[in-house]
Amino acid sequence: MSYVDETIERVVAQNPSQPEFHQAVKEVLESLRVVIEANEEAYRRDALLERLTTPERIIMFRVPWVDDKGQVQVNNGYRVQFNSAIGPYKGGLRFHPSVTLSIIKFLGFEQVFKNSLTGLPIGGGKGGSDFDPKGKSDREIMAFCQSFMTELCKHIGADTDVPAGDIGVGGREIGYLFGQYKRIRNLYEGVLTGKGLTYGGSLARTEATGYGLLYFTRELLKLNGIDIAGKTACISGAGNVAIYAAEKATEMGVKVLTMSDSTGWIYDPDGIDVAAVKEIKEVKRARLTEYKNYRPNSEYHEGRGVWSVKCDLALPCATQNELLLDDAKALKANGTIAVCEGANMPTTLEATQYLQENGIIFAPGKAANAGGVATSALEMSQNSERLSWTFDEVDAKLQQIMVTICHNISDAAEKYGMKGNYVAGANIAGFEKVVNAMNAQGIC
Numbered sequence: 119m120s121y122v123d124e125t126i127e128r129v130v131a132q133n134p135s136q137p138e139f140h141q142a143v144k145e146v147l148e149s150l151r152v153v154i155e156a157n158e159e160a161y162r163r164d165a166l167l168e169r170l171t172t173p174e175r176i177i178m179f180r181v182p183w184v185d186d187k188g189q190v191q192v193n194n195g196y197r198v199q200f201n202s203a204i205g206p207y208k209g210g211l212r213f214h215p216s217v218t219l220s221i222i223k224f225l226g227f228e229q230v231f232k233n234s235l236t237g238l239p240i241g242g243g244k245g246g247s248d249f250d251p252k253g254k255s256d257r258e259i260m261a262f263c264q265s266f267m268t269e270l271c272k273h274i275g276a277d278t279d280v281p282a283g284d285i286g287v288g289g290r291e292i293g294y295l296f297g298q299y300k301r302i303r304n305l306y307e308g309v310l311t312g313k314g315l316t317y318g319g320s321l322a323r324t325e326a327t328g329y330g331l332l333y334f335t336r337e338l339l340k341l342n343g344i345d346i347a348g349k350t351a352c353i354s355g356a357g358n359v360a361i362y363a364a365e366k367a368t369e370m371g372v373k374v375l376t377m378s379d380s381t382g383w384i385y386d387p388d389g390i391d392v393a394a395v396k397e398i399k400e401v402k403r404a405r406l407t408e409y410k411n412y413r414p415n416s417e418y419h420e421g422r423g424v425w426s427v428k429c430d431l432a433l434p435c436a437t438q439n440e441l442l443l444d445d446a447k448a449l450k451a452n453g454t455i456a457v458c459e460g461a462n463m464p465t466t467l468e469a470t471q472y473l474q475e476n477g478i479i480f481a482p483g484k485a486a487n488a489g490g491v492a493t494s495a496l497e498m499s500q501n502s503e504r505l506s507w508t509f510d511e512v513d514a515k516l517q518q519i520m521v522t523i524c525h526n527i528s529d530a531a532e533k534y535g536m537k538g539n540y541v542a543g544a545n546i547a548g549f550e551k552v553v554n555a556m557n558a559q560g561i562c
């Protein structure tokens with residue numbers, strides 16, 4: 119049996135009940151087959167794939183906190199420190215009731231390759247909790263964050279592991295987490311990114327993932343001889359990534375037709391009013407049902423449905439496995455040109471394969487959404503030199519990074535005879551740097 123197939127079998131057997139982790143490993147290893155087969159003997163001798171698919175460290179802990187009624191609640195906390203070959207572990211924290219070890223491991227595994235693609239010195243990690251911030255008071259959020267950090271602070275540091283936000287973790291949560299870290303460790307350092315601007319945050323970090331997605335998409339279309347201006351787009355999600363993707367898309371002359379949250383979706387034939395979505399989501403923390411109050415011509419629908427709307431570009435920006443095979447078929451039938459992932463692994467394996475086989479340009483999240491973590495690394499640089507760069511400086515670096523990633527993944531795919539297969543290109547380009555660094559550092 120080939121080393122790739124053996125590794126996939128082993129990962130499934132050794133990590134039962136972790137379907138998302140299995141999915142991420144399969145997606146990466148399948149597309150690395152050519153590269154691995156060319157070096158199979160050396161890789162087997164060094165147990166490279168065993169080391170690559172096994173986290174360096176997993177920290178799991180209890181998070182007790184007191185709710186507003188005086189009741190003690192207990193959640194699970196996780197930090198998976200996956201790979202530190204090219205830098206300190208780096209990756210977000212997710213607070214969502216669906217969080218399991220499988221989800222954190224898939225995200226941490228993806229992060230290793232994504233961070234490598236940025237060209238910056240950051241290893242891969244991810245963490246989170248099954249805590250649900252929805253409907254909680256600010257005091258409850260603070261109590262939870264303080265308890266979470268009371269344990270996490272023993273395992274992280276500016277040169278060890280630098281968490282950031284992800285689903286359910288934004289500026290408010292990062293502030294509470296940072297305050298507690300500082301208080302316990304007595305260290306004022308860049309241990310988290312996505313911080314507020316008054317205490318070490320970077321301009322443009324809030325916008326970076328969404329803006330980066332559009333810089334990347336514009337370049338990818340250009341590589342394929344297509345101009346982004348004048349196109350239509352369907353976006354899913356209405357959180358940090360989706361909002362700033364919609365903002366930059368609109369600025370680039372793209373008409374954004376849809377957005378969604380966990381209960382429903384909106385369709386605005388005149389183009390989404392991003393300021394209205396920002397007010398609903400960032401200020402009021404309310405549902406998209408409110409959007410009709412701002413735009414009477416729009417429609418609100420319960421449930422899923424974003425991918426049924428005719429569009430040139432599909433930008434999934436909500437969560438994993440939200441674009442299924444039937445959605446891919448609907449996009450194809452509606453003449454969609456490209457799918458670029460703002461979220462992590464939003465497209466299932468079957469849907470990805472269908473899109474690729476049917477001539478739709480497909481860019482995986484580990485390349486297309488890398489602008490967020492890249493800007494986090496820029497925040498780390500600013501913290502180290504105790505300086506703050508202007509918005510335009512950071513934004514210019516972000517644009518350059520996204521353009522470079524786009525070309526690197528395209529070139530890597532071409533080098534291995536898979537022109538236009540950006541999944542393979544991203545995995546190969548990310549893998550090569552990590553493996554190089556792992557080999558140079560000996561067996562560890």
Ligand SMILES: NC(=O)C1=CN([C@@H]2O[C@H](COP(=O)(O)OP(=O)(O)OC[C@H]3O[C@@H](n4cnc5c(N)ncnc54)[C@H](O)[C@@H]3O)[C@@H](O)[C@H]2O)C=CC1
Pocket residue numbers: 216283284285286287327355356357358359360378379380381435436437438460461462487488490491
């Ligand atoms: N925030 C960042 O810098 C980065 C985030 N990502 C990824 O982007 C995606 C979105 O993250 P953020 O915008 O930061 O989170 P967020 O918490 O700001 O927004 C998440 C959005 O997805 C929706 N959502 C969440 N779970 C859902 C579910 N089970 N079904 C339907 N909708 C659901 C929420 O309603 C919300 O609109 C995630 O996959 C995350 O891992 C990737 C790179 C960086």
Ligand SMILES: O=C(O)CCC(=O)C(=O)O
Pocket residue numbers: 208209210211229232280281282283284311462487488490491492494
């Ligand atoms: O900014 C970061 O460190 C992490 C962002 C993130 O969670 C991601 O890239 O998925």
